[in-house]
Amino acid sequence: MTRKNTLRFSLAFSAAGLVLAGCAGSMQQGAGMTPAELDALTQKVVKESFRDKGIVKVSQAFADDPTTRACDASDVAGQPLSAERAKEIEALNMKTIRWPADGKYLGDWKEGEKIAQSGRGRTWTDKAGAANGGNCYNCHQITKEEISFGTIGPSLYNYGKIRGVTDPNSPQTLEIVKYTWGKIWNSKAYNACSNMPRAGHAGILDENQVRHIVALLLDPKSPVNR
Amino acid sequence: MRKTTLCAVLALAAFAPHAWAQKSTSDGIAEYREMLQDGNPAELFEAKGEDLWKQKRGPRKASLERCDLGKGPGVVKGAFVELPRYFADTGKVQDLESRLVTCMSQLQGIDPKEVIDGAWGKGERANVTALATWVGSQSKDMKFNLPQSQQQERAFYEVGKRLFFQRGGSHDFSCASCHGEEGKRIRLQDLPHLSGKAEDGVGFAAWPAYRVSSGEMWTMQHRLNDCYRQQRFPEPIYASDATIALGVYLGVNARGTKSAVPAIKR
Numbered sequence: 446m447t448r449k450n451t452l453r454f455s456l457a458f459s460a461a462g463l464v465l466a467g468c469a470g471s472m473q474q475g476a477g478m479t480p481a482e483l484d485a486l487t488q489k490v491v492k493e494s495f496r497d498k499g500i501v502k503v504s505q506a507f508a509d510d511p512t513t514r515a516c517d518a519s520d521v522a523g524q525p526l527s528a529e530r531a532k533e534i535e536a537l538n539m540k541t542i543r544w545p546a547d548g549k550y551l552g553d554w555k556e557g558e559k560i561a562q563s564g565r566g567r568t569w570t571d572k573a574g575a576a577n578g579g580n581c582y583n584c585h586q587i588t589k590e591e592i593s594f595g596t597i598g599p600s601l602y603n604y605g606k607i608r609g610v611t612d613p614n615s616p617q618t619l620e621i622v623k624y625t626w627g628k629i630w631n632s633k634a635y636n637a638c639s640n641m642p643r644a645g646h647a648g649i650l651d652e653n654q655v656r657h658i659v660a661l662l663l664d665p666k667s668p669v670n671r
Numbered sequence: 672m673r674k675t676t677l678c679a680v681l682a683l684a685a686f687a688p689h690a691w692a693q694k695s696t697s698d699g700i701a702e703y704r705e706m707l708q709d710g711n712p713a714e715l716f717e718a719k720g721e722d723l724w725k726q727k728r729g730p731r732k733a734s735l736e737r738c739d740l741g742k743g744p745g746v747v748k749g750a751f752v753e754l755p756r757y758f759a760d761t762g763k764v765q766d767l768e769s770r771l772v773t774c775m776s777q778l779q780g781i782d783p784k785e786v787i788d789g790a791w792g793k794g795e796r797a798n799v800t801a802l803a804t805w806v807g808s809q810s811k812d813m814k815f816n817l818p819q820s821q822q823q824e825r826a827f828y829e830v831g832k833r834l835f836f837q838r839g840g841s842h843d844f845s846c847a848s849c850h851g852e853e854g855k856r857i858r859l860q861d862l863p864h865l866s867g868k869a870e871d872g873v874g875f876a877a878w879p880a881y882r883v884s885s886g887e888m889w890t891m892q893h894r895l896n897d898c899y900r901q902q903r904f905p906e907p908i909y910a911s912d913a914t915i916a917l918g919v920y921l922g923v924n925a926r927g928t929k930s931a932v933p934a935i936k937r
Contacts, residue, residue, distance in 0.1 A: 476825040485835040494913030498906035506905050513838040517933040520836035520847060554841045565843045567903045583857050595857045649841060
């Protein structure tokens with residue numbers, strides 16, 4: 446930080462101190478600032494602390510988004526979103542789901558396994574245009590054969606079997622097939638503050654890749670269901 | 672030799688039945704880490720750092736022996752476990768690395784840009800890494816006790832908390848996506864819970880550390896930088912306020928836990 450910035454920063458602190466002297470009740474844990482001022486200071490710090498690198502751009506990475514804005518605030522406050530607000534956000538995200546134009550939800554589970562294994566893509570050391578991975582195994586158990594899986598998300602082993610899917614093309618299973626597609630496309634449509642990326646919505650995976658992941662989870666021949 | 676051992680441990684695990692293998696792999700890695708404790712290559716960086724502290728360097732041909740790391744000029748023991756903290760002379764909250772940069776600039780006349788715009792493992796930034804390793808090692812087994820007496824320190828804790836929970840980038844990841852719950856893993860890697868109850872020598876209390884997989888010494892700045900890379904965020908500028916505020920948040924949360932610095936990592 447330059448000297449000018451330091452001065453500006455000190456001034457911001459003193460100004461906040463003067464304005465707020467005597468209303469300690471509204472301040473956060475003796476930080477001498479209100480929560481709103483701390484939010485503003487955080488945004489200022491973010492603006493001054495990050496720079497574009499490789500394919501990752503500051504303007505895109507911190508673009509305002511009503512979903513993450515609401516969830517971040519809820520995490521900071523340590524209070525879950527109200528059921529009503531969560532529903533609003535889920536509805537907002539539901540609208541972004543692009544369903545397969547040809548009505549084909551299932552691809553090749555073998556391709557799906559490759560995508561699930563790959564954690565590549567979208568970091569500042571990745572190249573533009575290269576196929577992204579789904580990062581699935583980083584957080585989920587999926588097949589029994591792969592022992593190196595993360596535990597941030599629930600186990601997806603036997604995902605289709607548990608849900609009684611024996612023929613994923615039958616009309617009886619359409620609801621669960623659509624849910625699986627939608628969850629991968631935009632996880633926040635079903636759980637407002639889900640830890641899971643919005644793979645389709647954010648352009649991490651394309652329609653064909655989503656098809657392959659759906660097959661990995663729902664095809665009775667997939668090792669997930671055997 | 673070191674890499675061969677790890678490969679052997681992992682290869683063994685790959686052929687084993689799965690429940691046993693998970694247990695065994697992390698046990699094996701823990702065993703392997705313990706084995707290395709006797710010969711942590713971080714010692715080489717410690718020795719280099721001590722040398723750099725005492726050596727007359729830079730345009731002013733001065734040593735860093737008068738550098739004030741928060742406990743008075745020249746006091747090194749115990750300084751690490753109280754950083755980041757507020758410094759009246761710069762009017763800023765600073766972590767160990769940004770403070771070292773200030774001392775190198777003020778005492779030795781070394782341009783901070785050489786570190787801030789430098790590259791990992793090269794030039795003056797590599798020197799700061801060695802210095803941080805040595806300074807950190809002088810507080811080994813001491814308990815973290817970051818001051819929160821200054822308004823700026825308390826404000827930075829609150830800013831750090833907001834940064835910890837800030838989702839962003841293409842994947843909506845925040846620090847909390849991986850480090851917000853107890854007992855989680857990415858693949859087989861155990862993740863420290865950084866917003867909750869801290870443990871001795873884990874998370875904040877483990878950096879600087881020697882990374883066996885890359886054969887590099889990593890400081891907290893380097894650790895945060897690579898976390899943000901994996902988070903699909905843009906690059907945090909070295910010693911920027913975001914990195915310092917996160918340091919305050921993590922460090923205050925680690926209060927009372929013992930420092931394992933310099934640690935050794937996979």
